Amino acid sequence: MQKRPLILITNDDGLDAQGINVLTKCMLNLGQVVVVAPNGARSGAACSITPLVPVTLKLEREEENLLVYSCSGTPVDCVKLAWEKVVPRQPDLLVSGINHGDNASISLHYSGTIGAVIEGCMKSIPSIGFSLRTHKQECDFQPFLKVVEDVSSWVLKNGLPQDVCLNVNFPEVPALKGVSVCRMARGIWQSEWKETEVPGAYQLTGNYTNLEPDVEGTDYWALDHDMAAITPLTLDMTYYPSLDILKSLQK
Amino acid sequence: MQKRPLILITNDDGLDAQGINVLTKCMLNLGQVVVVAPNGARSGAACSITPLVPVTLKLEREEENLLVYSCSGTPVDCVKLAWEKVVPRQPDLLVSGINHGDNASISLHYSGTIGAVIEGCMKSIPSIGFSLRTHKQECDFQPFLKVVEDVSSWVLKNGLPQDVCLNVNFPEVPALKGVSVCRMARGIWQSEWKETEVPGAYQLTGNYTNLEPDVEGTDYWALDHDMAAITPLTLDMTYYPSLDILKSLQK
Numbered sequence: 173m174q175k176r177p178l179i180l181i182t183n184d185d186g187l188d189a190q191g192i193n194v195l196t197k198c199m200l201n202l203g204q205v206v207v208v209a210p211n212g213a214r215s216g217a218a219c220s221i222t223p224l225v226p227v228t229l230k231l232e233r234e235e236e237n238l239l240v241y242s243c244s245g246t247p248v249d250c251v252k253l254a255w256e257k258v259v260p261r262q263p264d265l266l267v268s269g270i271n272h273g274d275n276a277s278i279s280l281h282y283s284g285t286i287g288a289v290i291e292g293c294m295k296s297i298p299s300i301g302f303s304l305r306t307h308k309q310e311c312d313f314q315p316f317l318k319v320v321e322d323v324s325s326w327v328l329k330n331g332l333p334q335d336v337c338l339n340v341n342f343p344e345v346p347a348l349k350g351v352s353v354c355r356m357a358r359g360i361w362q363s364e365w366k367e368t369e370v371p372g373a374y375q376l377t378g379n380y381t382n383l384e385p386d387v388e389g390t391d392y393w394a395l396d397h398d399m400a401a402i403t404p405l406t407l408d409m410t411y412y413p414s415l416d417i418l419k420s421l422q423k
Numbered sequence: 424m425q426k427r428p429l430i431l432i433t434n435d436d437g438l439d440a441q442g443i444n445v446l447t448k449c450m451l452n453l454g455q456v457v458v459v460a461p462n463g464a465r466s467g468a469a470c471s472i473t474p475l476v477p478v479t480l481k482l483e484r485e486e487e488n489l490l491v492y493s494c495s496g497t498p499v500d501c502v503k504l505a506w507e508k509v510v511p512r513q514p515d516l517l518v519s520g521i522n523h524g525d526n527a528s529i530s531l532h533y534s535g536t537i538g539a540v541i542e543g544c545m546k547s548i549p550s551i552g553f554s555l556r557t558h559k560q561e562c563d564f565q566p567f568l569k570v571v572e573d574v575s576s577w578v579l580k581n582g583l584p585q586d587v588c589l590n591v592n593f594p595e596v597p598a599l600k601g602v603s604v605c606r607m608a609r610g611i612w613q614s615e616w617k618e619t620e621v622p623g624a625y626q627l628t629g630n631y632t633n634l635e636p637d638v639e640g641t642d643y644w645a646l647d648h649d650m651a652a653i654t655p656l657t658l659d660m661t662y663y664p665s666l667d668i669l670k671s672l673q674k
Contacts, residue, residue, distance in 0.1 A: 221469075221627060223467045246471075278658060284471075355663065356660060358586065360545065365503070404669060409531065410607045415655065419604055
């Protein structure tokens with residue numbers, strides 16, 4: 173009998189979030205599952221790590237084809253710990269999410285969901301982040317589970333190129349109008365600080381403006397048109413077209 | 424009389440680190456300087472933000488051509504606060520560092536130094552991160568200041584393309600053998616957890632392996648050959664070659 177694929181799951185909303193529980197159920201259709209997720213919310217954790225204090229790992233639950241651990245660290249710490257201390261072999265897939273809030277356009281840079289995906293990718297695990305454009309804690313993930321399973325199955329079967337991972341975002345709609353493969357849209361966050369009652373203390377908030385709202389083929393355009401957006405990301409942030417221009421600085 | 428350029432400075436080692444103080448002195452040769460930096464170490468902060476609690480900003484010092492603020496948040500928070508609440512106009516340059524420890528290859532994904540640079544870039548500020556390959560708290564930055572000033576002057580004069588920023592790394596040598604414009608090297612971090620005396624608690628550590636040690640034109644190769652490495656980075660993490668292959672997922 174062929175071994176079931178080994179699937180590692182994490183997120184940045186913490187182990188109790190609805191999104192990761194929905195995702196875990198979904199992945200149990202596809203393989204043997206290990207969950208290592210933060211023991212609380214780590215929104216905006218990006219690729220941050222915990223270098224200064226120890227990180228704890230705790231087995232929370234053991235069921236058929238399922239191990240669930242909580243971790244005191246960031247989403248990236250979860251992946252690092254899972255990879256080195258938990259999984260019995262190289263995972264066949266890492267999925268992160270389903271995040272409550274989209275991680276399209278430049279927002280992915282702040283995202284702990286995507287931080288975990290980037291970390292998985294660094295460890296040569298085919299890795300996918302799933303996020304839903306919503307502000308609700310309780311949401312209906314049902315309309316997106318078919319795409320979650322389809323994309324995960326596709327990656328299990330076909331793999332991903334070295335150093336490439338996927339960022340999948342869903343609009344909050346009762347039924348998707350389609351699935352679009354797209355690039356990151358350009359955008360900007362503004363009006364990011366709200367004054368508090370304490371002078372000199374500010375609360376992070378902000379408005380996102382899509383700088384190319386009419387450009388088909390971008391992730392925001394897809395979401396704005398009720399479609400799922402699949403964006404391949406690379407670990408290599410080098411901007412190759414500038415290498416030549418900068419040569420005047422070379423000595 | 425022409426206005427002096429406005430230069431925003433931050434880092435992830437905190438306001439008291441030697442690197443940011445050296446960098447500040449250096450930038451005072453080039454313009455009017457505003458420093459907004461964390462009030463303590465934020466190593467490994469990446470692009471993380473502080474969404475859940477207020478962030479405080481405090482004026483620490485005011486001198487000729489120099490304002491210095493401390494901030495309770497992450498390096499990215501520092502840039503966001505500086506941009507919206509501190510600087511009188513769009514800065515002409517953002518510099519971050521000089522980091523104690525290199526941020527070459529994939530390590531840049533974890534770096535708060537580079538997180539701040541990415542944030543500056545999102546705000547359309549020409550932005551540069553400077554990092555020194557060292558583990559010492561006290562180091563000799565003198566051999567690198569000419570390159571710091573040259574690269575900063577070049578960017579002040581020529582700007583950078585939209586959504587592109589620079590990651591500059593120095594080897595710890597008494598004299599640089601050159602300056603190289605390069606791409607990110609491929610690498611992997613392994614053996615990342617040291618057991619502590621507490622069962623289930625692990626301390627982050629790790630060994631970096633350069634997966635292409637002999638490839639000239641990569642940042643690690645330059646550092647290994649006693650040269651400064653200048654790498655242009657893009658905000659757009661889309662891996663364009665995969666867009667076509669993934670089309671089979673499109674609906």
